[in-house]
């Protein structure tokens with residue numbers, strides 16, 4: 001699915017927040033749990049450390065500080081949010097939805113609230129949905145949260161996955177605006193590749209030996225990721241008749257520095273235009289892009305007027321890009 005935003009109705013991000021739990025796990029600590037090393041992890045992934053939720057923290061606990069920051073920046077206390085979408089594969093529980101839990105905590109009594117599952121691409125899918133609802137006039141103020149507590153669904157004895165992931169969440173507020181914010185979205189899914197990154201035994205399908213941990217074919221996911229990051233970016237830029245040189249900041253999903261480097265080179269973006277923070281957080285799934293937006297703002301690269309290209313990819317297999325003019 002690809003489409004440009006409406007030219008008669010403008011929608012933008014009016015607030016952003018991000019949160020990662022306090023507990024840091026370094027590569028050396030992981031090397032004491034599984035047969036790996038700091039050198040291997042840095043060379044193959046670029047990751048140096050990741051944040052891991054405390055036993056008492058569920059997704060809503062990570063999401064709430066991010067949501068509060070985003071709402072504060074947007075000048076809202078949350079009671080006037082009328083759409084709340086949480087993109088995640090690790091909700092507090094299957095139901096009630098984490099979004100309904102957050103809506104209650106925020107006092108958003110008139111909000112439609114639901115969770116959305118699109119793997120690590122969830123935040124991009126949720127942005128597109130919220131954009132559509134706000135642009136159509138169905139919602140006035142939307143809160144989009146992307147976050148995951150992947151540490152809960154990792155096999156902590158599996159060195160091939162445990163080194164990659166971390167926990168974190170981010171949130172944005174979307175509202176109608178005088179200025180053009182979102183310009184276009186491109187979203188896609190390839191269910192045939194779903195077997196390369198999956199959580200068998202996590203739903204209604206019967207498995208003889210149900211697993212409660214992520215299963216991944218790293219090489220296949222790597223090939224998929226490098227392909228779609230480039231393709232999706234090229235498609236959305238071409239649809240908007242925007243050149244790569246016009247893009248001020250590129251915010252790719254933070255899965256692996258090698259994947260990001262590959263996409264960046266193919267796309268021809270100089271490294272100073274690319275936000276990379278995977279070395280500090282690992283892959284936080286739906287939290288990854290909002291955490292990277294936060295860092296891009298903090299280091300001064302994302303500022304008012306910047307043309308920002310974001311692309312996510314992940315389980316499903318799914319991918320998604322958004323192009324927006326930063327108006328904050």
Ligand code: ACO
Pocket residue numbers: 035036037040041044045119120121159160161163164197216218219221222225255256283285313314315
């Ligand atoms: N420490 C040390 N050795 C390891 C580790 C580890 N943590 N993990 C694997 N190895 C070994 C393997 O066993 C293999 O050994 P062998 O040659 O004796 O068989 C060797 O290292 C090479 O393994 P490869 O899988 O070929 O390593 P590769 O260079 O492909 O890197 C990696 C593996 C990092 C997983 C890479 O394939 C990757 O990043 N893939 C994408 C993963 C990803 O991004 N997933 C998330 C997608 S987003 C979402 O929705 C969650």
